[in-house]
Amino acid sequence: MRSCLIAGNWKMNGSLQSAIELIEGIRQGDRGQAQLAVCPPAVYLMKIGGMLSDSDIALGAQNVCDQEAGAYTGEVSAGMLRECGCRYVIVGHSERRSLYGESDQLVAARFAMAIAAGLTPILCVGETLQEREQEITEKVVARQLDAVLESSAIGDFAKAVIAYEPVWAIGTGKVATPEQAQAVHAFIRGKLAEADDGIAQQLQILYGGSMNPSNAAELLAQTDIDGGLIGGASLKAQDFLAIAQSI
Numbered sequence: 178m179r180s181c182l183i184a185g186n187w188k189m190n191g192s193l194q195s196a197i198e199l200i201e202g203i204r205q206g207d208r209g210q211a212q213l214a215v216c217p218p219a220v221y222l223m224k225i226g227g228m229l230s231d232s233d234i235a236l237g238a239q240n241v242c243d244q245e246a247g248a249y250t251g252e253v254s255a256g257m258l259r260e261c262g263c264r265y266v267i268v269g270h271s272e273r274r275s276l277y278g279e280s281d282q283l284v285a286a287r288f289a290m291a292i293a294a295g296l297t298p299i300l301c302v303g304e305t306l307q308e309r310e311q312e313i314t315e316k317v318v319a320r321q322l323d324a325v326l327e328s329s330a331i332g333d334f335a336k337a338v339i340a341y342e343p344v345w346a347i348g349t350g351k352v353a354t355p356e357q358a359q360a361v362h363a364f365i366r367g368k369l370a371e372a373d374d375g376i377a378q379q380l381q382i383l384y385g386g387s388m389n390p391s392n393a394a395e396l397l398a399q400t401d402i403d404g405g406l407i408g409g410a411s412l413k414a415q416d417f418l419a420i421a422q423s424i
């Protein structure tokens with residue numbers, strides 16, 4: 178039986194003060210049975226990590242460098258994220274892929290670096306609206322997964338989480354239907370099962386893209402949906418907790 182993870186991707190929002198208030202709100206509220214994680218902006222990780230040191234809410238980062246250390250201006254290493262108390266790190270978010278040109282190969286290298294440092298990567302995959310309309314969703318998701326499978330062992334997926342995030346659903350208010358999401362989740366699990374069924378069956382696959390308190394229950398009830406990667410709705414403690422409670 179897979180447990181359910183609700184992870185908040187705060188993106189580049191808020192201020193130090195609002196981040197502190199948000200984490201206080203989440204800590205104080207009722208989260209039901211869900212495992213929770215929050216992914217604040219990198220500069221707030223140390224502070225938020227400190228506030229979570231006595232809590233079972235996990236800390237995650239929004240990206241990690243593909244190199245261990247050195248002259249990589251602007252990047253943050255996996256070791257540094259560990260020092261801040263991170264357990265998770267998002268890799269290959271569609272905003273990184275589309276706005277900052279991260280290729281499948283670079284995402285795969287970031288995934289490998291996270292694994293090597295003992296962080297749990299949350300690997301994001303998903304198709305654009307155009308790709309869905311062209312009916313190549315599975316092909317796109319398979320390509321994104323294959324890049325990681327080429328440079329990491331299938332065994333590494335035992336220490337990873339996948340997030341299926343249709344690009345057309347992110348921040349648009351246009352959520353995938355439970356059937357649409359379930360179909361791609363099942364495809365992802367099936368694809369990994371070809372390499373190792375045991376690992377595929379225990380892998381947490383999250384849905385991301387306009388998940389909110391009113392649509393979460395139906396999505397989370399799907400067989401292959403094991404949680405959510407929440408953007409907009411993770412910025413309000415009440416909404417984030419309501420999603421967690423809807424499991």
Ligand code: PGA
Nearest residue numbers: 347348386387407408409
């Ligand atoms: P959203 O973002 O919930 O605001 O659509 C999800 C994500 O980008 O991870």
